[in-house]
Amino acid sequence: CIYKEDTDEKSIYLTFDEGYENGYTSIILDTLREKGVPAAFFVTAPYVKGNPDLIKRMAKEGHIIGNHTVNHPSLPSVKDIDTLQKELFELDRLIYGICSQKSRFLRPPKGEYSERTLAITNDLGYTNVFWSQAYVDWNDNVSAQEALSKITKNLHSGCVLLLHAVSKGNADALKDVIEYAQKEGYTFKSLTEYR
Numbered sequence: 001c002i003y004k005e006d007t008d009e010k011s012i013y014l015t016f017d018e019g020y021e022n023g024y025t026s027i028i029l030d031t032l033r034e035k036g037v038p039a040a041f042f043v044t045a046p047y048v049k050g051n052p053d054l055i056k057r058m059a060k061e062g063h064i065i066g067n068h069t070v071n072h073p074s075l076p077s078v079k080d081i082d083t084l085q086k087e088l089f090e091l092d093r094l095i096y097g098i099c100s101q102k103s104r105f106l107r108p109p110k111g112e113y114s115e116r117t118l119a120i121t122n123d124l125g126y127t128n129v130f131w132s133q134a135y136v137d138w139n140d141n142v143s144a145q146e147a148l149s150k151i152t153k154n155l156h157s158g159c160v161l162l163l164h165a166v167s168k169g170n171a172d173a174l175k176d177v178i179e180y181a182q183k184e185g186y187t188f189k190s191l192t193e194y195r
Contacts, residue, residue: 001118002105002194004132005158010186012155013194014039015129016165017107018047019072022140024171025054031174033061038190040064040129041165042107044072048094059099064191066105066129067091075121076114084120105129105191129191131162138164144172152180159186 005011016028018041025041032039041058043065048055058065069075069087078084092103106126108117113128121128135150136142142150147169151161163170178188 001128001130002160002191003130004160005194007158010157011189012181012186013160013189013191015161016041016163017068018043018165020047020166021051022166024168025165027171028165028174029057029061035178037178037188038063040066040105040191042066042068044068045070045091045094052098055098059101064105065095065101065103066107067103068107069109072109074110074112075108075117076112081120088124131160133159134162137167137170140167142167142169144169147173148176151177155181155186
């Protein structure tokens with residue numbers, strides 16, 4: 001699994017969870033394109049079905065589209081292996097049908113896992129992606145200044161940063177976050193570069 005790269009190199013892996021669209025993803029994508037920064041977007045089935053144009057844009061602009069399951073269940077609570085596979089494979093089929101991109105990265109909903117689910121998902125070919133930095137940003141009640149402060153004060157080498165794209169504060173602060181991090185010597189990397 002991925003959660004924090006063991007390195008002294010000042011690297012950041014930018015990831016977004018996408019359970020539903022709140023109108024900010026296009027702003028985030030605009031900023032990422034302008035700054036030349038890669039990201040990974042972990043999506044659910046309702047998100048994919050409701051936002052095919054955004055999925056196509058993510059793929060076209062070189063971002064990773066990761067699996068966040070069809071229905072966002074706690075994976076350890078899914079006892080039947082066929083049901084677990086269905087949660088993953090149905091979403092992969094939806095994503096592939098829109099942009100011909102295969103998901104090899106999985107973010108377990110709520111970060112909940114067990115040894116069993118890690119083993120099963122690994123056997124199915126997924127790399128589980130967790131995080132080394134996150135904050136309560138999914139309720140869309142944080143300002144851009146608060147987002148900037150919370151994110152920048154906790155950056156560290158090998159940082160896997162989890163943000164939620166439903167937060168206007170995150171969308172509005174993203175350009176400043178990127179510029180701050182780059183000024184401090186950080187490089188934004190794709191999960192495919194994680195070692």
